[in-house]
Amino acid sequence: MMVVMEEGATEEQIARVVERVEEVGATAHISRGEVVTVIGAIGDREKLTALPLEAFEGVERVLPILKPYKLVSREFQAADTVLEVRGRKIGGDHFALIAGPCSVETAEQVARAARAVRDAGGTMMRGGAFKPRTSPYAFQGLGRDGLEMLAAAREETGLPVVTELIDPRDLELMLDFVDVIQIGARNMQNFQLLSEVGKAGVPVLLKRGPSATVEELLMAAEYVVKEGNRQVILCERGIRTFEPSTRNTLDISAVPVIKLLSHLPVVVDPSHATGRVDLVLPLSLAAVAVGADGLIVETHPDPQVALCDGPQSLPTSSFAEYAEKVADLVAWTGKSLG
Ligand code: PEP
Numbered sequence: 001m002m003v004v005m006e007e008g009a010t011e012e013q014i015a016r017v018v019e020r021v022e023e024v025g026a027t028a029h030i031s032r033g034e035v036v037t038v039i040g041a042i043g044d045r046e047k048l049t050a051l052p053l054e055a056f057e058g059v060e061r062v063l064p065i066l067k068p069y070k071l072v073s074r075e076f077q078a079a080d081t082v083l084e085v086r087g088r089k090i091g092g093d094h095f096a097l098i099a100g101p102c103s104v105e106t107a108e109q110v111a112r113a114a115r116a117v118r119d120a121g122g123t124m125m126r127g128g129a130f131k132p133r134t135s136p137y138a139f140q141g142l143g144r145d146g147l148e149m150l151a152a153a154r155e156e157t158g159l160p161v162v163t164e165l166i167d168p169r170d171l172e173l174m175l176d177f178v179d180v181i182q183i184g185a186r187n188m189q190n191f192q193l194l195s196e197v198g199k200a201g202v203p204v205l206l207k208r209g210p211s212a213t214v215e216e217l218l219m220a221a222e223y224v225v226k227e228g229n230r231q232v233i234l235c236e237r238g239i240r241t242f243e244p245s246t247r248n249t250l251d252i253s254a255v256p257v258i259k260l261l262s263h264l265p266v267v268v269d270p271s272h273a274t275g276r277v278d279l280v281l282p283l284s285l286a287a288v289a290v291g292a293d294g295l296i297v298e299t300h301p302d303p304q305v306a307l308c309d310g311p312q313s314l315p316t317s318s319f320a321e322y323a324e325k326v327a328d329l330v331a332w333t334g335k336s337l338g
């Protein structure tokens with residue numbers, strides 16, 4: 001349930017509510033808005049409803065949270081969540097342009113991509129060192145060496161690094177080299193992985209599974225936030241449909257739908273959604289227009305020799321032109337990059 005405090009409720013009054021909630025074995029998550037504070041009480045419903053919280057001083061009202069997800073909901077927190085990673089923001093008025101190769105292949109390749117992203121005004125870089133590949137015979141990523149290459153490119157360019165984690169045993173290692181942990185589409189419902197990144201308190205970019213509903217995506221995010229980690233970015237990367245002309249079908253309506261339901265920032269991945277480089281710009285612009293908080297796109301110095309996802313990767317030589325068009329529309333929406 002949600003305990004909505006009165007405007008100007010004191011810290012003591014808030015603490016008293018938290019104390020009572022915890023006494024019945026529930027957890028209290030506090031959301032401090034500009035005007036009011038809301039306390040999300042999660043635990044045994046019967047025990048919580050038996051508490052006379054409405055009678056407590058400073059309490060305005062007590063509401064049940066009817067949705068299956070709670071902490072990620074707009075009801076719990078009305079204001080947009082804004083994350084800050086190495087000085088780059090995402091959410092609210094801040095738009096993130098995240099770009100880089102699908103996979104880290106060589107130090108030179110990832111450095112060239114990172115420079116192109118930085119020079120074009122991109123705000124973060126991406127690159128996979130541990131790759132979830134459909135075929136066990138396909139390139140699986142460089143592992144630790146790849147993380148070191150990403151960290152070197154970060155050192156040179158100052159861009160925060162987003163990279164995918166597929167095994168919780170690699171989490172510790174990753175925290176030394178990267179800034180945002182990506183949970184890929186295939187692992188959206190790997191609940192142990194979600195809980196581990198929740199406990200680690202590191203920013204998380206959570207991709208929607210190819211067959212997952214919006215509600216399932218929000219429930220997956222709830223696993224991370226429940227552990228006390230509110231730094232979650234959601235990603236729409238296309239879903240599986242009957243339409244074969246694109247690799248997946250970008251569910252563009254998911255963006256405004258999620259933004260109505262949740263306070264978390266939403267980014268769009270037009271590269272994996274389409275699998276086609278010629279569709280990356282139009283769908284990026286569509287994403288900006290419907291209110292996305294960012295884009296995550298693939299760019300490679302030489303897509304023709306890419307070990308993974310070349311056909312959907314923008315050549316770094318054309319990245320600046322792409323980024324300029326995106327930035328123009330971002331400015332039109334009243335947001336700014338980073
Ligand atoms: C990726 O971003 O490298 C990736 C594998 O994407 P997805 O999980 O969306 O397929």
Ligand code: MN
Pocket residue numbers: 102103272298308309
């Ligand atoms: Mn890829």
